Amino acid sequence: MNLTLQQTFFAVFGGLVLLVAAASLLAYWLATHTADAVKTTWLNQLNSRIQAGWLIGLLFAVGFALGETALSVIFALASFFALREFVALTPIKPADHTALIIAFYVVIPVQYVLVAGGWYQFYAVFIPVYLFLVLPMVMAWRLDTELYLQRVAKVQWGLMLSVFCVSHAPAIATLEPPGYEGRGPLLLLYYLLVVQLSDVFAVMASASLGRTPLLSNPNKSREGVLIGGTAATLLGTALWWMTPFSWWQALLMATATVVTGFLGGMVLSSVKRSLGERQWDQGVALSRGVLERLEGLTFSAPVFFHLTVYFFVP
Amino acid sequence: MPIFPVRFLPPIVWLVRLLVGAYPRWIGCAPTATQRIYFANHTSHMDTVVLWAALPGELRANTRPVAAKDYWDRGGIRGQIARDELNVVMVDRARDDPNADPLDPLREALENGFSLIIFPEGTRTPQPLPGQFRSGLFHLAMESPGVELIPVYIENLHRSMPKGALLPVPTICTVRFGAPLARIEGEEKESFLQRARDAVAGLAG
Numbered sequence: 001m002n003l004t005l006q007q008t009f010f011a012v013f014g015g016l017v018l019l020v021a022a023a024s025l026l027a028y029w030l031a032t033h034t035a036d037a038v039k040t041t042w043l044n045q046l047n048s049r050i051q052a053g054w055l056i057g058l059l060f061a062v063g064f065a066l067g068e069t070a071l072s073v074i075f076a077l078a079s080f081f082a083l084r085e086f087v088a089l090t091p092i093k094p095a096d097h098t099a100l101i102i103a104f105y106v107v108i109p110v111q112y113v114l115v116a117g118g119w120y121q122f123y124a125v126f127i128p129v130y131l132f133l134v135l136p137m138v139m140a141w142r143l144d145t146e147l148y149l150q151r152v153a154k155v156q157w158g159l160m161l162s163v164f165c166v167s168h169a170p171a172i173a174t175l176e177p178p179g180y181e182g183r184g185p186l187l188l189l190y191y192l193l194v195v196q197l198s199d200v201f202a203v204m205a206s207a208s209l210g211r212t213p214l215l216s217n218p219n220k221s222r223e224g225v226l227i228g229g230t231a232a233t234l235l236g237t238a239l240w241w242m243t244p245f246s247w248w249q250a251l252l253m254a255t256a257t258v259v260t261g262f263l264g265g266m267v268l269s270s271v272k273r274s275l276g277e278r279q280w281d282q283g284v285a286l287s288r289g290v291l292e293r294l295e296g297l298t299f300s301a302p303v304f305f306h307l308t309v310y311f312f313v314p
Numbered sequence: 315m316p317i318f319p320v321r322f323l324p325p326i327v328w329l330v331r332l333l334v335g336a337y338p339r340w341i342g343c344a345p346t347a348t349q350r351i352y353f354a355n356h357t358s359h360m361d362t363v364v365l366w367a368a369l370p371g372e373l374r375a376n377t378r379p380v381a382a383k384d385y386w387d388r389g390g391i392r393g394q395i396a397r398d399e400l401n402v403v404m405v406d407r408a409r410d411d412p413n414a415d416p417l418d419p420l421r422e423a424l425e426n427g428f429s430l431i432i433f434p435e436g437t438r439t440p441q442p443l444p445g446q447f448r449s450g451l452f453h454l455a456m457e458s459p460g461v462e463l464i465p466v467y468i469e470n471l472h473r474s475m476p477k478g479a480l481l482p483v484p485t486i487c488t489v490r491f492g493a494p495l496a497r498i499e500g501e502e503k504e505s506f507l508q509r510a511r512d513a514v515a516g517l518a519g
Contacts, residue, residue: 080484084335088486094440094476100483 042207082162095144202228264299342493356433357472467517
């Protein structure tokens with residue numbers, strides 16, 4: 001197809017807005033026509049995802065209009081809120097203070113400046129190599145060796161999940177496969193669509209089919225995840241024309257995205273449980289569940305990014 | 315051109331919410347314009363700003379934190395925030411003038427109809443539960459029977475900013491407002507202060 005970047009974007013985005021609007025109306029209509037407690041619970045699940053969909057769509061439209069730097073800023077804020085939530089869940093000691101200060105006020109800005117500047121060689125190793133070495137040094141400085149390894153590991157995990165992994169989403173927008181120059185944001189939109197919709201489809205299919213609930217997430221069932229994942233993969237294949245991939249390549253990329261997205265969610269749910277899941281007070285809506293909203297993204301973003309770089313960017 | 319409600323917030327409130335959340339939970343009372351003394355546990359330098367930022371805007375304008383003169387009454391940004399934003403009531407911990415009652419500025423603020431935020435421990439105790447309360451709260455409570463006494467528990471902040479730290483580690487903290495503390499006729503100072511401390515600790519759960 002010979003659509004310009006703007007035209008393709010508006011076509012996809014317009015379709016998306018219609019879809020979410022239809023879903024919102026449907027959920028609203030269902031909510032006013034059911035008194036069944038079980039249905040109400042899954043409607044709430046669905047509604048929170050629809051709202052997240054609106055928010056992501058809005059942020060993305062703003063980011064797209066303002067350019068790739070704005071996209072980096074938006075994801076940097078997401079990283080900040082995710083790491084903030086991670087730290088709030090983790091027991092920390094005064095001796096960890098310096099390492100955490102570095103994590104929040106140095107690592108997040110540096111990582112996203114590197115991403116926005118497209119310095120792939122550096123941001124691919126900045127956290128997994130340099131911070132991996134620097135943080136234990138900083139924390140050893142205080143000579144507090146009580147639970148040293150656990151404490152270091154928690155800071156490193158927090159940074160890897162909420163900064164390194166999440167930052168690979170805006171990095172997708174900076175990619176320029178041959179014949180696809182300047183269309184990076186569209187590839188990011190494609191990736192986000194596949195990840196988010198596989199989650200939404202899985203919740204919807206689980207709610208309507210039920211059967212065996214997943215241990216990691218009681219809101220989803222095995223059958224629901226399989227069907228939802230397949231639907232998202234097929235959608236990802238059908239949208240091949242907005243990517244640099246051919247249809248079968250899009251099929252494989254979408255499969256990789258859906259599978260890693262699901263596994264990432266499973267790992268994050270285990271992380272949260274091992275930290276001791278905590279009931280947030282009501283009214284903590286803005287920050288509550290940032291990690292949960294990003295869980296599909298954490299594992300799949302670096303994988304999608306790397307597969308694209310490895311196979312499509314010479 | 316304010317588009318988001320966030321833009322209406324003073325920068326200091328906006329910054330505090332970004333860094334440490336400061337989410338209010340009105341458990342035992344509602345955020346109404348009644349004249350009140352909010353008394354809370356004191357674990358870090360951020361407490362004053364955090365409790366103040368957790369109040370709704372219309373209450374903030376009428377509520378003055380009580381804070382140590384030796385820490386807040388300085389030049390630079392700290393003094394500026396204390397004077398212009400928080401409208402702090404300064405207490406002279408060092409007692410430069412031995413004849414002056416350090417509670418006088420607080421009495422004056424109460425007479426002028428302001429609500430107060432006080433930290434009865436008098437100093438920071440970086441631990442989950444508050445230490446012993448000092449007697450200032452008792453005297454104020456007895457002298458102004460019309461003022462509601464609201465216990466407040468600030469959660470999580472001692473982890474965000476341990477003693478000696480310059481910057482807070484971002485986290486999510488909630489500020490819990492309890493039910494007004496009842497005054498009991500003829501109660502001794504010690505038992506009143508113990509009851510006040512228990513009311514704050516009871517919100518820690």
